[in-house]
Amino acid sequence: MEHLKQLVRSIPDYPKPGIIFRDVTTLLRDADGFEQAIIALAEPFQSEKVDAVAGIEARGFILGGAVADRLGCGFIPIRKKGKLPWKTIGQEYTLEYGVDAIEIHEDAIRQGERILIIDDLIATGGTADAAAKLVRRSGGEVIGAAFIIDLPDLGGLKKLEASGVKCHALIAFEGH
Ligand code: AMP
Numbered sequence: 001m002e003h004l005k006q007l008v009r010s011i012p013d014y015p016k017p018g019i020i021f022r023d024v025t026t027l028l029r030d031a032d033g034f035e036q037a038i039i040a041l042a043e044p045f046q047s048e049k050v051d052a053v054a055g056i057e058a059r060g061f062i063l064g065g066a067v068a069d070r071l072g073c074g075f076i077p078i079r080k081k082g083k084l085p086w087k088t089i090g091q092e093y094t095l096e097y098g099v100d101a102i103e104i105h106e107d108a109i110r111q112g113e114r115i116l117i118i119d120d121l122i123a124t125g126g127t128a129d130a131a132a133k134l135v136r137r138s139g140g141e142v143i144g145a146a147f148i149i150d151l152p153d154l155g156g157l158k159k160l161e162a163s164g165v166k167c168h169a170l171i172a173f174e175g176h
Pocket of ligand 1: 123
């Protein structure tokens with residue numbers, strides 16, 4: 001996993017002072033790195049029944065699509081508010097300043113389906129927690145959530161675990 005960590009580009013003070021942006025485009029560009037990441041994200045769920053992967057816009061689409069293909073299941077996009085064309089269920093979550101919202105198609109999940117949530121990074125966990133709520137409100141069961149990167153100092157992964165979601169992260173970076 002040290003190899004994967006080296007493929008992530010760290011950009012200080014982006015998008016604002018004090019934040020180090022962990023840019024996975026450099027990892028995605030690397031054939032071996034991309035393949036290794038997808039294998040590792042899917043691995044804990046290979047022997048489980050997974051009905052669909054739900055990926056969070058936008059980097060969660062790239063990773064989630066590939067993981068779904070690997071697990072032999074379908075893919076569900078969880079999008080920022082106002083982007084999905086059909087009827088939706090929405091969930092607000094708190095940002096550092098203000099609120100944001102994500103949406104899922106109301107018919108994307110059938111009652112009792114087992115759903116795996118995928119995103120590139122978990123920080124405070126607000127986005128992933130909102131995604132888990134959307135899956136549950138849609139009748140699905142969240143069987144886990146997997147991320148390439150955890151920022152443990154922000155505590156999101158622990159919080160999500162505490163809410164009953166089995167979490168996996170491939171690598172971690174200190175700080176914000
Ligand atoms: P959070 O809701 O705080 O867990 O934030 C997670 C979402 O914001 C993910 O979709 C990430 O892609 C993005 N994000 C948050 N912090 C960073 C960071 N330091 N570098 C890159 N992306 C981030």
